[in-house]
Amino acid sequence: MTAEIILFWLFAFLTCAGAIMVAASQNVVRMAFSLVLTLGSTAVLFLLLGADFVGATQLLVYVGGTLVLLVFGVMLTATGPFTRIKSSPADAILSGLIGVVFLFIVASTVTAVNWDGENGIDQKIAMGAHAKAVEGGFNPTQQGNTTRPLGLSFLSLRADRDLKLDLPKESSAETNTAPVVPGVSVVMPGVMPPPKSPVPLSTGYLLPFEIVSVHLLVVLVGAAYLARTKRRATT
Amino acid sequence: MESLGNKLSTLLAIAWLLPLFGFVVEVFAMSWPNANRKSKAAAYFAIFCIGFGFVCSSIAFYEWGEGTDWAAFKAVDHGHSEVANAAEHGEHAATGHDDHEHKAATHETPKRTVFSGTFYNLAQFGNLKLSLDYYIDSLTLAMFVMVTLIATCIHIFATGYMAEELVDDYVDHQVHTHDGGHFHRPGRFYKFFSYMSLFCFAMLGLVLAGNIFQVFIFWELVGICSYLLIGFYVERHSASTAANKAFIVNRVGDFGFIIGLMILWTSFGTFSFDDQHEVDGNVNKVTAGLFTMVRGHDGHLDRSSDGQTVLLKNEQDVNGEWHVRKESDPGRKTITYTLLIVAGLGVFGGCVGKSAQFPLQTWLPDAMEGPTPVSALVHSATMVAAGVYLAGRFYPMFVPEVLLTIAYVGCITAFVGATIAIVATDIKKVLAYSTISQLGYMMLGLGVGGWGAGLFHLVTHACFKSLMFLCSGSVIAGCHHEQEMTKMGGLLRKMPITALTMLVGVMAIAGLAIPGTSIAFSGYHSKDAILATALAYTKLNPIHFLLFLVPLLTAGITSFYMFRLWFYTFLGKPRDQHLHEHVHESPWEMTGPLLLLAVLAAGCAIGGEDGKLFKMLTFSEPVGVGQGVDGAAAHTVSLPGHAAIHASHSTAGSAALLAAFIGMSISYLVYGKGVINPADIKRQAASVHAFLANKWGFDDLYDVMFVKPAHVVAKFAAAIDKFVFDEILHTFVRMGIAVSKWDRKFDEGVIDGIVNLMGNSTYSLGISLRNVQTGKIRQYVTFIAVSVVTLFVLLFALYPKG
Amino acid sequence: MNEIGLLVQRLLDETTKTSVGLFVPELVLSGTIVAMLLCRILPLLWRVPAQWIALLGAFTAFAWTLCQFDQLVGGTLHATPIFTGLLMFDQFATFFRMFLCLFLILTITLTVLSGIPDREDAPDFYTLLLGATLGMMIMASANHLLMVFLGVEMASVPSYAMVGFLKGRKKSSEAALKYVVYGAGAAGVMLYGISLLAGLTGTGSLPEIGHRLSLIVSQGAGISDPIVRTIVLASLMVLVGLAFKLSVFPFHFWCPDVFEGAAAEVAGFLSVASKAGAFALLVRFGLAFSGGSAAVSEIAFALGIGIGVLAAATATFGNLSAYGQTNIKRMLAYSTIAHAGYMLMAVSALMVMKFSKHGGAESTAVTLSCIEGLIYYLFVYLFMNLGAFAIVALVRNQIFSEEIEDYNGLATQCPLLCFGMALCIFSLIGLPPMGGFFAKLVIFASVFKATSVHWAMWFVLGAGAINTVFGLFYYIRILKAMYLKPRPDGARKVSYDLMPVGLFVLMICLPTLGLGVLPARFAETFNNVASVLLTGR
């Protein structure tokens, strides 16, 4: 029983308990608190999974930003006692039942899959697709330090795939036989292929990164419009 | 020939498009802000459009005759010189049928002359080509002339009939407002004529159409026009309900039509009736049309050895003959026999809806809610006949099994319609049921293999039925919108022209003729043709003997109720004195068309099967019909050829005439004398019995017959006749009333019930579905979860387990 | 590190030389958004009305996509993945981008005519409108699971705000809340599905999915195999997100409420644009299963059947529920649900034919006609539905009501608007020779062909046919009210300027007829789009 395992169980428990409290509680302030607990614990789980940057972001954006937003919402709308808006027990029981069935379906389906290990999905794909991540997932041994790989991945420089391998040698043999990498796999027959390149580019995330900025701008304009009071035309 | 085709298509296209132009102009004039509601300009314009269309059609007809050297009319006796031919022809007409002529008619089927082509290419989706084509043969021309002529008459009539709409403030006495007053609205004179123009356009387009898909488009369009026109008095609840009913019932039929279309498309890859000529570069490409593929040049189906598959002829050799492609050829097309039956039944389903055939006939009587000119044009002469027209046009695609269905449907319809007409008292309803019955006749005629006979009756029926509807319109207008015959009576003196023209129509539909001569009303000829075919059919297929007996019986009933209508309305004493005092003859613009149509109704079929009209129609008879089909070879039923039909003519003709006379006489006895109160007949058959027995001295008759037979030998035979006749009369009346009542019950109870049930249940289902939409956001979200779970479980349950 | 330098160099090349050039229409829209915000900030530009900027941007984007499409068809441009495979640039995507830009132009014009955002709020409104369109364009060209989610979110979130745009009204705010909650829930479920799918395949690239899945699904594995089960669950969850956008039964609940609460202009926009984007995405997602083994095809086949059943249910539900409605916007909302059902039938037929075991040359032709039918339907739907909503908006400006009974006798007062409405409604019903009829015909014909593969498609076809009858009843009520009922005394007089308004109405409504009467040119184009998507030629 390593410390890692203990931490996992502890935060797994906290995550689930928080989530259940969010669902079960009738008091919106308690819900908010439980949500902080859940999201925070999830951030720790992220860290345990070796995603330190995402974990940190989770803490910053989610717990620090989104939740504060929600708490503001709670405060702005809390005019009367919260008891007034409680859901009826019948609703709760019904939803609970649906939830249990749903949980059974999702959990029993998802956890039954052999995700890694012997003859697991990772092996099958890694072998069949000639994926370059021989060891399956990303960052299995070296904990943390994901910031740089993440940053590079936006430029389609993939620490988990491209940079580990001897690129030119392998690619020249592979690209023609197994067109698996997105950039080239969908070359249309009868259409002029793009200029031949030694290595196919891995998926880079520059575009969504930029596009999201436009999205945020639009969304903020919308939110601002809705939140502000209508200015009266001065005539 | 090429230039003739162009000439014809141009002329007919003008006749076809003019009403559309009229419609557009009238609609725009109508929406003009300062339009004068009291002007008859719209009517005149509409008359001009359709009248000019008639002129164009007539010219086209003439051109066609000249172009084909009037081959249609002299095709029977070829080999003789033209003069001799004409003389002999006249002789034949005078002396009736003789064997020599029959042979000539059967062995030398005149070659069809069809002009087809494309006006405009609409689109091509994959191999599905949609275009505006034309298909012109003598049937098209006959229909064009008939439709435009009758429509012109009816338009003129309507200028008088609809004149009361020429006001800014029309008071609808049949609609009551909440405060007990009558409903006021602006007059709709313009609207009426614009709808009528649109209808003419659609109807002519339907007739001119060169592919089945185009037919479908105009089919729908006439449906819409019918909807608009039935619902013309939309404020009346009955009118809007009737309009909805008509539309919905028709859609049920169209459902079958669409299925038929889909099968045709998937199996044949074309909608076109005739072969399509395409110029691809310098090569003339010919692709086979539907008819060619199924029937080829000789009119025979090519079936595989086991009979399950029909081989389609889509390869043309150098002689222009079409052949089935070899088995190895990738272009070889086949269709399973069953699928061909289904396709035929599907298309016929559309005809059932449009032509108000059993079991979809219920909408037509209700459709009488529209103004009477509409009933005359749309719901008797043209649109409802479109189903028959399509069945005739599509004839080569029907296999004998489908034809058998058509025959039975027609037979049932004819009988049902006729029996109900006996008890109807609304003058227009009687005519409506009669229309149903007559349409059933036409279908029957087609179904038993009488292609020419069915369409012949279509044309003659259009003439006399439109006449009768217009007469009824004249009566209704004269009686200030009273339609119940029970309130009429004795109108003969008040409105003589209407009464006499109506009598012509009645005699025509009853099929009266002077025995032994060739002087006969049009209905006699056409009905005779149908019955002869039916008789020949039952001779070949004895098991289907009902297909002859029932129509024969129906012929008698037809005569009975039509004369009943006439006697009821025009003879006897006025039943409603107040009404009677105000009755007046209609103005000239209404009586004029009546006179013209009366001439047509009496004489349009002169000469019968040797007459010009029949010859013209049969000129485009599909190849192979004339020879008939031998049932033993491939099909379950046989179809009679021309020879067999001719052989049955005299028998069928005299039987039909006898039936008509019997019907007329009964009618005269019951209603003509005006001494029997028809209400009593309605009450119960027993009282009718007693009543009749007393009144006409039947007791004395018994006495005479049994006590003093020797005294009156001369009277004896007549007395026997009368006695038998009387018995039959009683039974008839009793049975007739029982059947009609049952029919009506079935009609109103079951079929209406089903239609209403469907309407109501879908409506209430719709309303109850609203309850699902609770407006509660939490329940919506719950539904997401529940749905995901349910869908997953469903997939889980139905997916193969592996 | 030499390789890294090389990679960066190539990335730069790929991005700047190919991708950005093909991405210009989206960039133009982004630029327009920024320009509108600048307008508010810079005093010099205060006087420039936002709608003209938006219109200019939309026009530029439309012209650009039009050029791109023309070049694609002409062969000067070639279908290619862009931005390292995140987006796909091909005929299909470009057609939809063009479609969306055209629709954007029409919507902006409509809002200008009906004046729904006043001058004060115009920049905000058009920012949201353009932002949503941007998202839909990304949906249309998404080639990667991340872009799928991003596109859906980008299209949805501004829409939420647009629905609540009439923020002083109770109904509007209620509709917006319902929309946002329902949308967020659906998006969450979809994201969960995406995560499972990405985990299973180890990639986000859509064209890869079929291939990758066939690596992990063993031959002949049924639903008892956990992997198959997970794939089915994941696909189902992704489909939920799309079904929400398409308002497919049973994920349609938001639709009537939202459309009733939102302004008619917004409802018109959402009913067409958002559906177009979602259908493009659905087709791409469905085709993502191609190229896999027989076992994968079997899963996709089952999904296709499932979609078909949902389509039948959707059409039926939409039509039946519309019966009892009194609010015209709500009725039209149900009608859009029904139409989504018809279009979904095409997708179902596509998947069934594409993934059936007995595929062949015949099935390729049918899959082509499925896509053709879908595109054609959407194209007609653009005009007929926008036309209906536009007229509702224009009439609302006059009579201040959206109840059907207040439409009584309108035909006497504004024949042109009513004529336009009649055209749209005839087309919505699917009467020949309107475009709606032919579109339905093509779709039904494809479904009919699909019946040869699986009997369940008969059910779908039957439902489709019956629904054309169901649809009649409620559409006709509108016509009846306008044309046949008398205008009640004292009803508000309707008047409008013939020049811009009447012209606009004609411009929108006449194509419904035009598409029916001369669809030949379009059919050719649609065929091209479909064949490039399916066969690469």
Add this chain to the structure above:
Amino acid sequence: MQPTPDKFLFISAVLFVCGVVCMTTKRNGIGILMGVELVLNAANLNFITFSRFTPLGLDGQVFSLFVIVLAAAEAAVALAIALNFYNNHLTIDVDRGDELHG
């Protein structure tokens, strides 16, 4: 020694279902939005797990980053709409908003 992926996936399933239940039971609009956050967070946990254990690799982490950003944006708009609802109805009880139905 590491916990196996199915454990993480189970936690994520619990989060997901709790989020859904939260959305279906809460009458408080803000509470519903919290449910949304839970659902999105569940998906994020999935992504990170897959990124660690399957060939999805770094893509998974990138996915989750974008999800966090998009969730924040969505939360902002949702909150604004909720406040707008509150302004119009003077309560945040979503059951009060049932004017639109049928």
